[in-house]
Amino acid sequence: MTDGTVTLVGAGPGDAGLLTLRGLRALEAADVIVADRLGARAVLDQLAADGVALTAEVIDVGKTPGHHPVPQNEINALLVRHARAGREVVRLKGGDPFVLGRGREEALYCEAEGIAVRVVPGVTSAVSVPAVAGIPLTHRGVATAFTVASAHDPIEQLPGGSDHTVVLLMGIGTLGHTAGILARGARGADCPVAIIEDGYGSGERVTVGSLGTIAALAAERRVRNPAVVVVGDVVRLSSSWPSGATHRSLSERSEMKGPAAPRSLSDRSETKGPTAPRSLSDRSETKGPTAPRSLSERSETKGPDRPRSSDRKTLQP
Numbered sequence: 001m002t003d004g005t006v007t008l009v010g011a012g013p014g015d016a017g018l019l020t021l022r023g024l025r026a027l028e029a030a031d032v033i034v035a036d037r038l039g040a041r042a043v044l045d046q047l048a049a050d051g052v053a054l055t056a057e058v059i060d061v062g063k064t065p066g067h068h069p070v071p072q073n074e075i076n077a078l079l080v081r082h083a084r085a086g087r088e089v090v091r092l093k094g095g096d097p098f099v100l101g102r103g104r105e106e107a108l109y110c111e112a113e114g115i116a117v118r119v120v121p122g123v124t125s126a127v128s129v130p131a132v133a134g135i136p137l138t139h140r141g142v143a144t145a146f147t148v149a150s151a152h153d154p155i156e157q158l159p160g161g162s163d164h165t166v167v168l169l170m171g172i173g174t175l176g177h178t179a180g181i182l183a184r185g186a187r188g189a190d191c192p193v194a195i196i197e198d199g200y201g202s203g204e205r206v207t208v209g210s211l212g213t214i215a216a217l218a219a220e221r222r223v224r225n226p227a228v229v230v231v232g233d234v235v236r237l238s239s240s241w242p243s244g245a246t247h248r249s250l251s252e253r254s255e256m257k258g259p260a261a262p263r264s265l266s267d268r269s270e271t272k273g274p275t276a277p278r279s280l281s282d283r284s285e286t287k288g289p290t291a292p293r294s295l296s297e298r299s300e301t302k303g304p305d306r307p308r309s310s311d312r313k314t315l316q317p
Contacts, residue, residue, distance in 0.1 A: 010122015
């Protein structure tokens with residue numbers, strides 16, 4: 001008998017509309033679907049409600065905090081057993097299987113057993129859930145890098161200040177401890193924080209505050225998992241942030257940090273106010289039309305995204 005294959009499929013944050021076409025095709029061709037709880041089950045339920053007929057047997061191996069009814073080693077063995085029986089197996093995982101999803105662990109186990117493995121990436125909740133709240137992880141003049149971490153990781157080693165965005169997954173249970181550690185670092189207690197609960201779900205809710213206030217706000221509102229925590233100045237760009245409040249500009253932050261390194265001509269041309277006299281060759285270059293801006297640059301100049309519908313529940317600091 002010819003062995004089947006195992007396909008790791010990212011289900012995204014729990015909205016079937018964000019499942020990739022390749023992921024859908026893998027589900028339709030599967031004999032067995034081994035599904036996680038977060039994201040995966042919601043996608044399967046939505047597909048069924050939309051009339052998508054999946055003939056595969058569905059095996060639920062979902063975990064809840066502190067309760068793992070099917071240990072990881074049993075999940076690994078389950079994948080191999082069904083593939084060895086000649087079945088096409090889909091391992092359906094929430095978000096992206098390779099972003100804090102233990103996807104490569106499962107693939108390595110299958111490969112060591114001689115089972116072929118394919119990977120279909122998914123839309124990670126680390127990016128998509130902040131987006132639904134109008135929070136970009138990077139934004140020109142505000143943040144140029146981000147880090148995704150589990151709250152169980154040693155967060156005191158996270159780099160940067162408030163201009164380096166931090167996204168914490170599985171972080172509600174340790175929120176007070178996490179916020180305290182980050183507040184004592186370069187970010188400070190006033191660094192903005194957002195918690196997005198049940199992103200794309202019926203219980204979607206956004207709570208905003210600062211590292212110094214977010215733990216108390218979360219306790220007051222009884223914030224629960226699943227939730228994504230975003231830390232950094234980009235939170236101020238959300239429609240959930242108090243109206244009239246703005247993010248600190250790059251120039252304001254550079255003044256607080258001391259003199260900045262010399263900038264290029266293109267950087268200087270973007271700043272406001274008179275500039276120092278330039279050479280004749282410099283001035284002649286500025287007379288022609290400016291170079292077209294990229295789509296991403298144009299979209300950022302339009303300002304914060306239009307607020308989402310009024311049914312969003314938010315709390316302002």
